[in-house]
Amino acid sequence: MSRLTNRTVFITGGSRGIGRAIALACAREGANVVIAAKSDTPHPKLPGTIHSVAEEVREAGGQALPLVLDVRDDAMVKARIDEAAEHFGGLDMLVNNAGAIRLQGVEKLKPSRYDLMHQVNARAVFTCSQAALPWLKQSEQAHILSLSPPLNLAPKWFAQYGPYTTTKYAMTMLTLGMAEEFRSHGIAVNALWPKTLIATAAIEFEVGGPQMMAQGRKPEIMADAALSILCRGDHSLTGQALIDEDLLRQDGITDFEHYRYGDGSKPLLPDLFLD
Template sequence: MSLQGKTLFITGASRGIGREIALRAARDGANIVIAAKSAEPHAKLPGTIFSVAQEVEAAGGKALALQVDVRDEEAVRKALARANEHFGTIDALVNNAGAIKLTGVQHIELKRFDLMHQINTRAVLLCSQAALPYLKKSGGHILNLSPPLNLATKWFAQYSPYTVTKYGMSMLTLGMSEEFKSYGISVNSLWPQTMIATAAIEFQLGSRESFKHARLPAIMADAAHVILGSTNRSLTGRLLIDEEVLREYGVTEFDHYRFEPDSSDKLMPDLFID
């Protein structure tokens, strides 16, 4: 299930889960397009498109670093065209870029909701539409980092604006899988069973204390690797969970994915996971 020679266009790949997916594919010898806004170092969030490009090359892959704002239609279309020209193909689009604000309707600033909608839902539509001419030729994959459609009211009660934008991504997954069937393109979503220890989560929560209840981004990268390595639409139209994907492919041991492998603390389920 190697991705050697495959070209992956990954949004938000300058850090966190996107970076980890890039490095996992790079170990196979894949071509990685690191498409993100972060061209300059951030004071609190490490990683840029250029630092990840260096890591990809060191891991055995080929890298193309492109500064892209996924809200900008022209920039997205130009970036995909440049990636296709540079590597000769695009085999997978990973819609990883995301925005989060866990606030209810009463207190959410409209500009913050607009940001979440643009980066979460709208960007999946835009990037997928822009990648479609290239994916038609490769019969490739679209992978969205979005959750199962869990309609329990608790997932709407406190932060429905965020929930709506993430569920919009998942509904696009289901729709595109059917719409693109005739092109041989697989479309899936992937979401973590537990909280994932990333700098973005640390920044959101204000500390690393919760990391003892979290897993490393590597579990998402390994699950994404399984999905992107599948062929002939054997996996498509599914809202997948990282642990479930790996169990389907024979993985039974998960302790090494813990942020603190020797910890006995209970893992914290991620949002939208009962």
């Protein structure tokens, strides 16, 4: 039996990038995968919709449920999580992957963009986790996993893009709090962050373009690390801000070259918030 057979995983922002990679990794382990994102129809620049990923999930061996979700809408969040749990007969894992980024400081950033980052990053961890909690309490393998960094208070991580930093750190602080709050319910709560830049649309269109992507790794390294966390049957691993490569090394993996996005001619770039 595969490690996630009969387990249901709800992934926000699951139609592209890291979310899609996690969905497919879980599918290969036999999971029921809920792909929840706004991308109901094809985007002119970005590949993938909830429906195309659902088909990939089925081809990989999992059951799929594509759901249109805007994580800023509280009522929709609760309705979609309840719908998913009722469809599959429960909910075991929530992956808070949806994210928004704009690397600007306070002087230049529009308040509306800060609101967006706060709502999609920090606030969505709160609302999605709260909505999932009644179902997670009923699971024997309950996990909440948020894609957010370790708390590094070095001033350089605030100097140029403090607004984004505060929304990502808030995700991790909520993670630490929920790990203790939900411990008595047997729910593990962790954060996961990449050691190096990950080649995604956010990097291509918001940060550094195709040239920077060539210095990153494929989303599959984050998916494999997420799978390592989600497949653990006990709840001893909780309240941690984990790094993908470090976690995989603990699992005995030593060769990471196949995760490279580029041809290896350029050095890998460390991700934000890591010294």
